[in-house]
Amino acid sequence: MAEGGPLFVIGGHEDKGGEREILCAIAEYLDGGRLVVATIASHAREGYFESYCNAFDALGVADLVELYVKDRAEAMDGSKSQMLENAAGIFFTGGDQLRIVSQIGDTPLEAMVHDLHRRGGVIAGTSAGASAQGETMLITGAGQESYRIGDMHMAPGLGLIPGVMIDQHFAERGRIGRLLGAVAHNPRLLGIGVDEDTAIVVKGEDFDVIGAGGVTIVDAARLSHSNIAETEPDSVLSMHDVTLHALSAGDRFNLISRRPAKHETAD
Amino acid sequence: MAEGGPLFVIGGHEDKGGEREILCAIAEYLDGGRLVVATIASHAREGYFESYCNAFDALGVADLVELYVKDRAEAMDGSKSQMLENAAGIFFTGGDQLRIVSQIGDTPLEAMVHDLHRRGGVIAGTSAGASAQGETMLITGAGQESYRIGDMHMAPGLGLIPGVMIDQHFAERGRIGRLLGAVAHNPRLLGIGVDEDTAIVVKGEDFDVIGAGGVTIVDAARLSHSNIAETEPDSVLSMHDVTLHALSAGDRFNLISRRPAKHETAD
Numbered sequence: 001m002a003e004g005g006p007l008f009v010i011g012g013h014e015d016k017g018g019e020r021e022i023l024c025a026i027a028e029y030l031d032g033g034r035l036v037v038a039t040i041a042s043h044a045r046e047g048y049f050e051s052y053c054n055a056f057d058a059l060g061v062a063d064l065v066e067l068y069v070k071d072r073a074e075a076m077d078g079s080k081s082q083m084l085e086n087a088a089g090i091f092f093t094g095g096d097q098l099r100i101v102s103q104i105g106d107t108p109l110e111a112m113v114h115d116l117h118r119r120g121g122v123i124a125g126t127s128a129g130a131s132a133q134g135e136t137m138l139i140t141g142a143g144q145e146s147y148r149i150g151d152m153h154m155a156p157g158l159g160l161i162p163g164v165m166i167d168q169h170f171a172e173r174g175r176i177g178r179l180l181g182a183v184a185h186n187p188r189l190l191g192i193g194v195d196e197d198t199a200i201v202v203k204g205e206d207f208d209v210i211g212a213g214g215v216t217i218v219d220a221a222r223l224s225h226s227n228i229a230e231t232e233p234d235s236v237l238s239m240h241d242v243t244l245h246a247l248s249a250g251d252r253f254n255l256i257s258r259r260p261a262k263h264e265t266a267d
Numbered sequence: 268m269a270e271g272g273p274l275f276v277i278g279g280h281e282d283k284g285g286e287r288e289i290l291c292a293i294a295e296y297l298d299g300g301r302l303v304v305a306t307i308a309s310h311a312r313e314g315y316f317e318s319y320c321n322a323f324d325a326l327g328v329a330d331l332v333e334l335y336v337k338d339r340a341e342a343m344d345g346s347k348s349q350m351l352e353n354a355a356g357i358f359f360t361g362g363d364q365l366r367i368v369s370q371i372g373d374t375p376l377e378a379m380v381h382d383l384h385r386r387g388g389v390i391a392g393t394s395a396g397a398s399a400q401g402e403t404m405l406i407t408g409a410g411q412e413s414y415r416i417g418d419m420h421m422a423p424g425l426g427l428i429p430g431v432m433i434d435q436h437f438a439e440r441g442r443i444g445r446l447l448g449a450v451a452h453n454p455r456l457l458g459i460g461v462d463e464d465t466a467i468v469v470k471g472e473d474f475d476v477i478g479a480g481g482v483t484i485v486d487a488a489r490l491s492h493s494n495i496a497e498t499e500p501d502s503v504l505s506m507h508d509v510t511l512h513a514l515s516a517g518d519r520f521n522l523i524s525r526r527p528a529k530h531e532t533a534d
Contacts (some may be wrong), residue, residue: 146481174441214413236515
């Protein structure tokens with residue numbers, strides 16, 4: 001994994017009116033530079049940009065511009081790409097992750113996002129904007145129940161973080177079942193579930209956890225059995241020997257070795 | 268673990284009007300014998316007994332009696348214990364698991380329940396009646412969020428299944444976080460999360476999974492780190508190297524070796 005700028009993967013509903021721990025961390029990296037707020041994931045984007053203007057204003061981020069593409073043609077023609085040329089970072093808001101990749105996937109605009117990352121810019125995304133950063137995205141799949149075979153749509157993500165699948169609103173929407181089902185499809189991908197108002201900050205091979213909630217890692221590298229390909233649709237998943245890590249603020253995790261590092265405590 | 272009769276640990280909301288897979292399995296073991304329906308967990312028990320009479324009637328279980336104790340004195344005086352003398356099984360309904368153990372724990376009535384188990388009788392319980400069968404019970408603890416240090420009440424259970432903690436309504440109420448928190452307290456106990464309309468049927472060292480949902484096993488035997496004792500109350504749990512198994516109908520699990528056996532598939 002080539003080291004580029006930091007990637008902020010936020011589980012949704014990050015604090016925008018209080019201490020704003022996650023937005024603060026982003027503001028610090030921007031260091032006064034321009035932040036592009038990409039509302040591409042949203043079908044009805046009214047208010048999104050304004051709410052981030054308000055939230056970032058008090059944090060010294062004054063140069064914000066909105067990036068929206070109404071269709072794929074706009075992402076192809078290069079006019080929107082200029083917006084990223086002088087940017088210090090981009091923040092993908094929530095909505096539908098499939099809108100992000102279907103509108104900008106394999107376009108000059110997407111190339112500019114990868115370029116921004118390579119030259120050290122900040123890439124951030126919340127909710128749908130978090131999911132889009134992985135190699136593969138979960139699109140649908142029921143929460144609040146154990147995974148049933150066939151109950152899942154996935155799609156290729158932007159691939160900013162190779163080898164991972166990200167799920168968001170994780171504990172709040174009871175999504176452990178669908179993340180287990182997702183990684184059962186191919187244990188090569190590591191499953192990362194990010195709670196609301198919580199983020200992983202990826203730098204090179206490692207990420208740190210920040211924010212108010214938890215991050216759940218589902219690693220199926222040692223999987224000894226699953227019924228994902230064997231059973232009738234609607235059968236309940238069976239999956240033996242999954243390694244799970246519950247992480248919280250202060251934890252670090254290496255994406256290559258798939259090992260957590262010890263939690264830093266005050267004592 | 269001495270082999271006694273089968274223990275049915277049901278995650279709540281078992282089917283009572285359709286195919287009744289779980290109640291059928293119980294009825295088979297009863298083999299025409301008396302079933303005591305213990306509504307002890309309930310503060311307002313009206314309707315519970317009647318609903319099980321209706322549900323079991325079509326399954327050939329005609330001899331049902333209700334066991335309720337309004338206070339601990341009733342469980343002490345022996346009058347209720349007679350009810351279990353000629354019973355083939357007991358079924359603990361839902362409600363509050365703390366009511367079960369606080370009313371009958373360490374009474375002659377509880378001794379009769381253990382005796383029924385030893386002589387091969389069926390012990391079944393749903394929801395609160397499931398939790399009560401473990402060595403330690405979860406009493407409270409938030410669902411739908413990652414576990415926060417201190418956010419848990421536990422209590423000793425009836426101990427019919429030593430070495431385990433059982434949680435119910437598991438996927439439906441997003442309880443993975445609280446079960447992880449519970450086992451972090453002492454990895455000696457195995458965490459078992461049972462979904463609604465799903466049961467584990469324990470016979471000796473092994474259990475089988477039956478029903479419509481999943482069973483989640485949380486095994487912290489290889490835990491390399493947790494912050495459960497280190498951190499400020501309200502901190503989010505950090506827990507490295509948990510082994511998780513997702514089980515479904517047809518899976519078998521050994522409680523001593525903590526190993527799942529392969530899922531039996533049709534092909």
